[in-house]
Amino acid sequence: MSGKSTGDRRSVLLQGARIVDPSQGLDEAADLLLRDGSVAAIGSNLKAEGAETVDVTGKVLVPGLIDGRAHLGEPGYEHRETLDSGLQAAAAGGFTAVVATADTAPVVDQRALVEMITRQADRLGWARLYPTATVTKGMAGSELSEVGELTAAGAVALSDGETPIANAALLRRALMYASHFGVPILHRAADLQLESDGVMHEGHWSTRLGLPGSTSVSERSIVARDLFLAEEAGGRLHVAPVTVGGALDQIRAAKEAGLQVSCDTTLHHLLLTDEAVHSSTFSTATRVSPPLRSEQDVEALKKGLQDGTIDMIVTDHRPFHADEKEDVQFSVAPPGVVGLETLVSLSLDRLVKAGIIDLARWVELLSCAPARIFGLPGGSLEVGRPGDVTVLDLDAEVTVDPSTFRSQGRSTPFAGWTATGAAVGTFVGGRRVDLPQRT
Amino acid sequence: MSPERYAESWTRKDLVGIADLSPTEIGVILDTAESFVEVSQRQIKKVPTLRGRTVLNLFFEASTRTRSSFELAEKRLSADSLNFSGSGSALSKGETLMDTARNLEAMSPDLVVVRHQHPGVPHMLAKRLDSGIINAGDGAHEHPTQALLDAFTIRRAKGRLDGLRVAIIGDIEHSRVVRSNIHLLTKMGAEVVIAGPRTLVPLHGESLGVEVTHDLDAALEGADVVMMLRVQLERHQRALFPSVREYFRLFGLTEARLKRAKDDVIVMHPGPMNRGVEIDSAVADGPFSVILDQVANGVSVRMAVLFLLMAVRTETP
Secondary structure, three states, X not given: OOHHHHOOOOEEEEEEEEEEEHHHOEEEEEEEEEEOOEEEEEEOOOOOXXXXXXXXXXXXXXXXXXXXXXXXXXXXXXXXXOHHHHHHHHHXXXXXXXXXXXXXXXXXXXXXXXXXXXXXXXXXXXXXXXXXXXXEHHHOOOOEOOHHHXXXXXXXXEEOOOOOOOOHHHHHXXXXXXXXXXXXXXXXXXXXXXXXXXXXXXXXXXXXXXXXXXXXXXXXXXXXHHHHHHHHHOOOEEEOOOOOHHXXXXXXXXXHOOOXXXXXXXXXXXXXOOHHHHHOOOOHXXXXXXXXXXXXXXXXXHHHHHHOOOOEEEOOEOOOOHHHHOOOOHHHOXXXXXXXXXXXXXXXXXXXXXXOOOHHHHXXXXXXXXXXXXXXXXXXXXXXXXXXXXXXXXXXXXXXXXXXXXXXXXXXXXOOOEEEXXXXXXXXXXXXXXXXXXX | OOOHHHHOOOOOOOEOOOOOOOHHHHHHHHHHHHHHHHHHHOOOOOOOOOOOOEEEEEEOOOOXXXXXXXXXXXXXXXXXXXXXXXXXXXXHOOOOHHHHHHHHHHHOOOEEEEEEOOOOHXXXXXXXXXOEEEEEEEOOOEOHHHHHHHHHHHHHHHOOOOOOEEEEEOOOOOXXXXXXXXXXXXXXXXXXXXXXXXXXXXXXXXXXXXEEEOOHHHHHOOOOEEEEOOOOHHHHHHOOOOOHHHHHHHHOEOHXXXXXXXXXXXXXXXXXXXXXXXXXXXXXXXXXXOHHHHHHHHHHHHHHHHHHHHHHHHHOO
């Protein structure tokens, strides 16, 4: 079923492409040789005895894309997504690795779960899976998880997911303790009391639509608090995600002051504003958390992509069953949308083709930075690095059609959008990922 | 004047809000309503206009006056109406909105009058159902027939809407009546000022194209129309205002304060009123009050809406 059974010792020579790899300042026409699961050579007119050659003329090869945050449902929420469907979606969308969230049922707060999920993903072979473990036991916000055990088992980050850590003393200790193990703490910066019953960004559109608003001060105030905590406690704070211009400004200032802080944002926060709730007539596909923000926030986020304040773009892929997401009204729909199969095309079109960032920066945001932040072996096509490659066709014309998704989740605010550019294949550990025909 | 001639200029299947309506469409509804006033003044208050047609009143949220007003309008038009209410039916048994919609579809009513505590529900139903949908209030979003009956009442009292200064006072934040009224009045050329304590006025109120003040007297100054809103007494539990006593002192409408308005001001209230909280009885029952006219006009306006939406269905079977 998976390509893994063909063995990693084979060689693959990718010929005729343009290779873009900002980790080594590379953007040129070259061949790429993968051998024994790793990058063996980059150069023009490479020859390799016995290697399978793949003609990728006209395509672009980049270090395998890594999604910094996806909810994959398993264990516990298999009606929403399984590792199989989620990782197939990742591969179809051009990702060679996914950092999975810990908000499964049970939550990932034990070594055995980290190992189980990783093993299962390895067996499937569609894409690498790097698990996140919880900051607190049971994600209950009171006791610290066994960070040493969990990271030893392979957890690459700690996060209580959508649940912000309200207790500042606890987050301070978590930052201190996690620093022993070098893993970042991904924190959703929000003050739930302040957000109260808010279901969308507070502003003109919430006012007009009569929907309870959630003030952006929620994110700004907690980011400010977290930066103070990190400044004193050390450790690695990662704001997941930043969606508000004012919060981004604080992160920028903290980075300039030398603080070890990083952040991401999602594609939907970059491409949509709160107006989408109105223009989609209350579509539950515009119900996300944090909520879609104002136009000024979106402009600020785009600047943050350009000046490097934002480290990563993530999908925050969050599938739900149609019964719970699409068959209900906006106010009661759970927040979250899928993104694994739309991010590459839409970001290539709306960010790169639109001239907001160049392709090298795009690769940095989607591969180099996640590898650096989570301490992963990928993120680069330097010789000796894993043979994880994403093949892009910058001219492919794409229309987003949720019915073709491999993900079980169908709720996306981008249905019907067209884009130029797509991922047309991935290599993981030196072998091509061949997905089964969709049934 | 026969209402049929107005039906020719109406093309919508649903009435989900005022936001999408053009001034012409608003005019058509108000003119149609005018032609139905006469029915309610007859001894036998019934016409056969909607005979054999089914109207479903689907109330997910408690309502006495809006529902009664719709029912009365339906009965006066001879429609077969059926009531579904939030408590004691499947509506409260965890059925999803779309299941409710599918059930409705199976019953194929001509029109569905829907009230729901969540904004957007009538819009979702309108998108998925063939039946015509009338929004009878969706959360704090819209309450189009209330705004229409308010406009109808103002027009009858003042002869026009454009150029009037309308002050809307009270709990703006949680009011669907305000949002529909703002859309309607500004579309028709009136000037709207909203007022209330800052905790009950949206932070982004100005973005709706109205003047915002937190001073009752400033709002009343020169007003042609004063619309008082019901204050939900339990709101003080969420620290939105400290006490009823203080609310009345700051924002309650008394005869003395009303003097700042124009001499021929009219005072309105969508009901139900809290006497002594947002409005003094002397004003509610006084010479400027048109509060009971609003109730009577509500039936004519709803008859007009039912009639127009049904006429569309007759044209396109």
